[in-house]
Amino acid sequence: MKSRRPSCTDSGSESSESDSKSPEKYETSTRRRMAANARERKRMQSLNTAFDCLRKVVPQWGQDKKLSKYETLQMALSYIMALDRILTDGRRHSVPHRQWLDLQFDCGQAENYSCLLGYDSPAGQDFLKKKLYIYPSY
């Protein structure tokens, strides 16, 4: 658990409310606020889980540091556009059915693709370290 605002508790802002409301109403609103805070925490945690999944799929070439959320979104956008371009170019040049599109990449971050393409085994990752094969599905 990370930092929390010291002035704020899970019970929400108290002084003004306790002055103006009956104890019952105060307790009810306090309970609702706590529940809302807990839901919001859970929602943000699930959002962060989704970001972590996205980080695993997106290339992080030369990045030993974890991508920020903004960088992750930017990288995902670039990555999707690059893959789209590959597919578009493949169609335009009418790649034969059995031909593989051989993309050299020397970034050495092949594990970034493993969960996307299903190469989770060490042998598969070793294979991917040399080449990324994308089979045209058209």
Add this chain to the structure above:
DNA sequence: TAGGCCATCTGGTCCT
């Protein structure tokens, strides 16, 4: 120490 990033709280708005 400043700036970037993040977690959390909070109030508002919309939807069911």
Add this chain to the structure above:
DNA sequence: AGGACCAGATGGCCTA
């Protein structure tokens, strides 16, 4: 009425 979502505010942690 209550939950989901959002944006603003705030403060902690980390790094250059």
